[in-house]
Amino acid sequence: xxxxxxxxxxxxxxxxxxxxxxxxxxxxxxxxxxxxxxxxxxxxxxxxxxxxxxxxxxxxxxxxxxxxxxxxxxxxxxxxxxxxxxxxxxxxxxxxxxxxxxxxxxxxxxxxxxxxxxxxxxxxxxxxxxxxxxxxxxxxxxxxxxxxxxxx
Amino acid sequence: xxxxxxxxxxxxxxxxxxxxxxxxxxxxxxxxxxxxxxxxxxxxxxxxxxxxxxxxxxxxxxxxxxxxxxxxxxxxxxxxxxxxxxxxxxxxxxxxxxxxxxxxxxxxxxxxxxxxxxxxxxxxxxxxxxxxxxxxxxxxxxxxxxxxxxxxxxxxxxxxxxxxxxxxxxxxxxxxxxxxxxxxxxxxxxxxxxxxxxxxxxxxxxxxxxxxxxxxxxxxxxxxxxxxxxxxxxxxxxxxxxxxxxxxxxxxxxxxxxxxxxxxxxxxxxxxxxxxxxxxxxxxxxxxxxxxxxxxxxxxxxxxxxxxxxxxxxxxxxxxxxxxxxxxxxxxxxxxxxxxxxxxxxxxxxxxxxxxxxxxxxxxxxxxxxxxxxxxxxxxxxxxxxxxxxxxxxxxxxxxxxxxxxxxxxxxxxxxxxxxxxxxxxxxxxxxxxxxxxxxxxxxxxxxxxxxxxxxxxxxxxxxxxxxxxxxxxxxxxxxxxxxxxxxxxxxxxxxxxxxxxxxxxxxxxxxxxxxxxxxxxxxxxxxxxxxxxxxxxxxxxxxxxx
Numbered sequence: 113x114x115x116x117x118x119x120x121x122x123x124x125x126x127x128x129x130x131x132x133x134x135x136x137x138x139x140x141x142x143x144x145x146x147x148x149x150x151x152x153x154x155x156x157x158x159x160x161x162x163x164x165x166x167x168x169x170x171x172x173x174x175x176x177x178x179x180x181x182x183x184x185x186x187x188x189x190x191x192x193x194x195x196x197x198x199x200x201x202x203x204x205x206x207x208x209x210x211x212x213x214x215x216x217x218x219x220x221x222x223x224x225x226x227x228x229x230x231x232x233x234x235x236x237x238x239x240x241x242x243x244x245x246x247x248x249x250x251x252x253x254x255x256x257x258x259x260x261x262x263x264x
Numbered sequence: 265x266x267x268x269x270x271x272x273x274x275x276x277x278x279x280x281x282x283x284x285x286x287x288x289x290x291x292x293x294x295x296x297x298x299x300x301x302x303x304x305x306x307x308x309x310x311x312x313x314x315x316x317x318x319x320x321x322x323x324x325x326x327x328x329x330x331x332x333x334x335x336x337x338x339x340x341x342x343x344x345x346x347x348x349x350x351x352x353x354x355x356x357x358x359x360x361x362x363x364x365x366x367x368x369x370x371x372x373x374x375x376x377x378x379x380x381x382x383x384x385x386x387x388x389x390x391x392x393x394x395x396x397x398x399x400x401x402x403x404x405x406x407x408x409x410x411x412x413x414x415x416x417x418x419x420x421x422x423x424x425x426x427x428x429x430x431x432x433x434x435x436x437x438x439x440x441x442x443x444x445x446x447x448x449x450x451x452x453x454x455x456x457x458x459x460x461x462x463x464x465x466x467x468x469x470x471x472x473x474x475x476x477x478x479x480x481x482x483x484x485x486x487x488x489x490x491x492x493x494x495x496x497x498x499x500x501x502x503x504x505x506x507x508x509x510x511x512x513x514x515x516x517x518x519x520x521x522x523x524x525x526x527x528x529x530x531x532x533x534x535x536x537x538x539x540x541x542x543x544x545x546x547x548x549x550x551x552x553x554x555x556x557x558x559x560x561x562x563x564x565x566x567x568x569x570x571x572x573x574x575x576x577x578x579x580x581x582x583x584x585x586x587x588x589x590x591x592x593x594x595x596x597x598x599x600x601x602x603x604x605x606x607x608x609x610x611x612x613x614x615x616x617x618x619x620x621x622x623x624x625x626x627x628x629x630x631x632x633x634x635x636x637x638x639x640x641x642x643x644x645x646x647x648x649x650x651x652x653x654x655x656x657x658x659x660x661x662x663x664x665x666x667x668x669x670x671x672x673x674x675x676x677x678x679x680x681x682x683x684x685x686x687x688x689x690x691x692x693x694x695x696x697x698x699x700x701x702x703x704x705x706x707x708x709x710x711x712x713x714x715x716x717x718x719x720x721x722x723x724x725x726x727x728x729x730x731x732x733x734x735x736x737x738x739x740x741x742x743x744x745x746x747x748x749x750x751x752x753x754x755x756x757x758x759x760x761x762x763x764x765x766x767x768x769x770x771x772x773x774x775x776x777x778x779x780x781x782x783x784x785x786x787x788x789x790x791x792x793x794x795x796x797x798x799x800x801x802x803x804x805x806x807x808x809x810x811x
Contacts, residue, residue, distance in 0.1 A: 131603075133607040133611070137611075140614065213599075213602070213603060236602060236605075236609070236642055236646075237610070237613065237642070238613035238617070239613070241610060
């Protein structure tokens with residue numbers, strides 16, 4: 113878990129991603145972000161759920177405003193994580209953006225069936241990737257109104 | 265009887281004379297009798313004799329009438345084989361006139377058999393002869409006047425005459441019957457020969473209970489038994505013990521008796537105990553009244569066929585598996601290769617972005633090469649992925665407008681068209697059954713190539729289609745660089761290019777994809793071209809069968 117951001121009212125983003133390279137690229141891309149972002153990283157599905165449920169080392173973890181979720185993860189994969197989040201009344205209002213290398217139609221359909229809030233295929237080139245992260249920043253973190261924490 | 269039996273010649277003559285014109289004779293004699301005075305004993309006797317003779321002659325005349333009416337040739341012969349009487353049919357059949365026949369030896373018209381029989385039988389009493397020949401026709405050979413012979417059927421009936429025993433022969437020309445019989449016999453013989461000589465099929469007959477009645481060479485070859493070993497045996501011995509205990513042989517006969525025919529495949533046992541897989545057809549044989557007369561059984565050893573079918577299925581399975589593996593490999597490898605490559609590419613690009621001009625000029629150059637290499641590698645992997653996916657999207661095909669597909673391709677090519685000033689024209693294009701995306705992809709590649717490989721003048725591309733039998737042939741003609749005929753095949757191979765990357769960019773995937781898509785649809789693609797004169801790419805697609 114790393115913290116990026118410097119302002120008093122940061123936006124909490126949980127990145128569920130096992131590839132350190134992708135984590136780093138995402139961090140680099142968010143450096144130019146318009147808002148202050150606290151980027152938290154969980155490197156597998158189990159850690160992601162623990163983070164969301166404040167378990168173990170994540171007891172004091174904040175509730176994220178946005179989740180960026182890779183699908184192919186060790187231990188518990190992204191599809192299961194997505195299903196659990198959307199099945200949990202406390203968590204389901206958190207927008208989940210699937211960010212994965214898979215462009216398979218089956219994965220796309222399945223993700224939306226599991227109530228993913230959007231699905232993005234990682235572009236293979238750097239410029240494309242930077243553009244995508246910038247778009248997430250400008251859309252999900254600036255344009256969109258996100259819900260406050262619900263206590264259901 | 266007034267005539268003495270000793271003088272046979274006289275008897276014959278008298279009969280002949282009387283019979284030559286019997287009614288005239290009768291009339292004359294009666295007149296004679298009436299003119300005579302019945303005064304003396306002598307005369308009275310004479311009158312009685314005359315009356316007797318008159319009656320006889322009348323009876324003979326009736327006999328004569330019957331003879332003439334008979335449908336067969338009638339020949340009356342005396343004890344020594346002389347013809348004494350014939351009818352008109354006899355004249356016709358043998359080609360003699362009546363007066364030529366009478367008095368002749370019967371041997372002259374029936375050379376063998378008839379006369380001998382008269383002698384051997386010794387002209388026994390009529391009663392004896394009658395019991396002997398009541399309805400037995402004998403087949404002999406007749407000889408006509410011109411010497412030609414013909415088959416005859418003779419029925420003899422003895423006739424006790426005043427002059428002794430005469431034999432009446434009813435003679436029928438049986439040439440036609442003989443010919444028919446011959447043909448039938450020959451056809452039966454041919455059929456028997458065919459059946460007995462057939463080696464690849466066991467052809468046998470069973471009686472209604474399933475006992476073997478006939479056995480051909482093929483049966484011996486397939487089952488191992490010789491005819492004499494198996495005829496009379498029950499056919500269930502060809503079945504396996506399991507089949508016998510489950511009642512299969514009887515069941516198969518019942519089936520055939522019920523449905524007229526049964527066809528099965530199953531294991532059978534040879535004489536030496538070995539097993540073979542047989543295809544067996546059992547046909548119920550019934551007579552004209554519908555009674556079951558037995559069964560015809562035709563069996564074939566299909567062990568080898570079965571083996572090769574199994575082998576074929578196995579090979580097909582292996583081929584399919586290896587094809588799937590290959591497909592999977594192409595997909596997985598290109599997909600998985602892409603991940604680490606994305607890292608290399610992203611971070612070299614990040615390096616280039618952040619540190620260009622901040623290191624030395626060598627570093628900038630090296631980074632540029634690394635970035636370029638990554639880009640090309642990514643292009644290749646992308647192409648490999650699209651190639652492995654081409655034609656495999658499994659969408660249900662439906663009829664679409666090929667003109668719409670071309671328009672879509674032109675929309676995608678808008679940039680290239682505008683930049684090059686190309687003029688793309690097309691004729692009216694047909695509706696065909698294909699996945700629209702794939703046809704668009706084909707047009708995009710072919711029209712795109714026409715624009716890309718251009719000469720100095722502005723490119724012109726024309727698309728048209730024509731029907732050729734059961735297929736549509738599309739053509740995409742350009743006025744570009746053209747291709748040397750030695751490369752006509754090579755250009756359709758994956759990653760084969762005719763130009764350096766400095767001249768024209770691209771990986772050499774386009775035509776390979778077109779070829780793969782078309783071949784999967786049962787179509788084909790080819791090119792006709794001359795360097796500096798432009799190329800025409802053709803592709804053929806089978807016309808859809810309409811229901």
